[in-house]
Amino acid sequence: MEIDPIITDVLEEVGSKVAAGLGGMLGCEFDLPAPTTILLSKKEFFAQTRKKQVMTRMVVSGDHEGDMFVFCRLKDAVQLSGTLIMLPQGELEERVKKEIFGEEEIDSFGELANIISGDLCSAFEELYPEKLHFKKTDLEALVPSKVKVDAPEPFPPGLYLKAAYPVTLDGKALDELVFLFPAALLGITVPEALDLETETSDETSVASGRLVNPEEAAALLGELSPDSSSAAGVAVETTSTARPVQAGQPTSMEDEPNLAGAEPVILVVAIDGNQGQTINAMINEHGYNATLVDRKENFKDLSKTLRGSVKGLVLVMDEIGEQSFSVAIKVRTAFGESVPLMAAGSQWTRSKVLQAVKYGVCDILVTPASAEEVLEKVEAHFKSMQNIAV
Template identity: 25%
Template sequence: MEGFATLTSVVDNAFKQAAEDSGMLLGQELTIGEADRIATNRQTYFCDMDDLCFVAEITSSGEFAGKFYTVIGLRDAICMSGYLLGIPPARINEKRRLAIMEDDDVDAFSEIVNQVVGSFNSIFQPAFTNKVHLKVAPPQKFIPETTEITETEPVPDSEYLLFRGRMEMAGQEMGYLDLLIPAPLAELFDPPEVVEEEPAAVAVESDAESEAAPGADDGADESDVTAGEEAAVTVSQAASSRKVLILEDDDGDRQLLREFLASRGYEPIEAGLDADIREILATGGVRLVVLGIHNGDDRDMAVCIKIKSLTQEEALPIIMCAREWTRSAVLKAVKYGARDIIVKPYQPEDVAAKVEKFLRAA
């Protein structure tokens, strides 16, 4: 299939980022291979399906408005949710074999899908100069030959571009991560090249027009160059910003993080959990938050929710840190906006790897 080279590259990068982020969340190395791109339609795609799966609707808002869909096999969903919940591998394999997915598994998988689309956002937004924002709805189960196919379910009847990446995880036989993008939306993301026809004849300018044109062009060029230089400076400043906001009540932990991040060339800004976060963010340039919490109670989660509400358009990554993480605490942290977690006491190399990962993707 010709065209869509830009969109394919973005999807490949999004798959790679989603694998890295999800692998850290699950505590298991996960990779997603480069996507195969296939032209298909709803009937062909779902009629060829012979196993249960989950379909999640992703809404793209902004200048590239529309909906597309990610599809993951049920057994892969059971596997990933099991690792997030800390279920022993032997039990995960048994649940996969018997296709057992309990309520906790469904909740955990929903948070994994949120994480995946958050990773997509971190790639799509800079690739399309912040003209797109992605938001995902809870995944729905599709059972071949059982689930009713309607005008809009499980996806609208349309022509699609299918991007398919193979998932791999040590010790597990994994399937594919599929992305179904309607053809009209794909063309918004990556418009087909327009070949302009050469004019049949070139008009000959009069002497008066020839004399007047350079002066007018010079003025326009000077204005354009000035505007371009200003835009370049703004973009350069934003790209070079390495500000990291540290929100931590423990003075020793806060000092440790500040000194370590500064030694790595970051610009740490520090405050306690009760600080005026709106005022801090209003200074601009913050690209990531390291949030040190106590025990995952409502006060801690309220801080995370506040950060997310103040930075909706920026999709500011939050790394949440605590001395102990239970299964429910991890789910709650991801649900309320954390992109990753760290177990205290802080290990410098662990902090560096996670901070750099998100700043590199931003």
């Protein structure tokens, strides 16, 4: 899933600084290439993490507050700690083999963790637009298979950004060093409208791959959010100066949208260009001010340009999957949770509806859709902010 390039740049810089800091402290060649990043739940994280770990908790303060976590395989933590205190090679190998993480190892690994927290502070101060400060508080050894994913310890369920760095120490490959950030801490504000960390029933599992029709999708959304009609977010204004697009004359994807200083608007984000143009035209024909933009748009810059003018979002997808949902993440992050986000696509299954809700979608539209179906959805979520009747 695509992550904001600013965050990617910061995490690469974190790796460079940590490699230099730990390498200098250990007196070894310590390499941390660019990390792989992914958004996942607590359950998914521990499903991927099987070996014994040392978890370091970092308290975060500044523009956002919370905790983030650094995970190191227990054997590697013993290796690094023993290297720092210059244990004889034979003794070090024995302690690594037996995974002995005693008081000496805890103290020395804590010193390494302090270096990591300082490098986190430095990288974020240099490259990240918001102020975040990281301070090491405590560390503990844990067995992933014993962690209860629905419990608040060692950290609560939720959406997290995992950055996994490959590690080499004097040319020897170690396990990954993993940094785990709560998504909201980095401005990735995906609402957790659905608890996907619980097990589904056999009946649900069988049905999750079957295509659902509009009525079934609506029923499922109703089950997930019974009060969605009143809590679906703010809806969109329309003004008498809106210029509808005539039937058969959809907005061209090659035209640059003239949005600076625009009236309140619905943004139609097109992954599927043809359906995007059709839905954009239908919305405009009913008196709303809708504008078509491409999925490659820089949504953060666009949100700054529009300064709150966007009151509704429609994501039109050709294929409903991780790539499309990554666009939903970017759109939701840029415009915030208060702006309702509707998703349109043709291949909805139960599991994909659940994913859409997880990523902040308040309603879905099964395409191809009639003008009446589009209008019904638009009015359900966007009409309350209108200045004129439609």
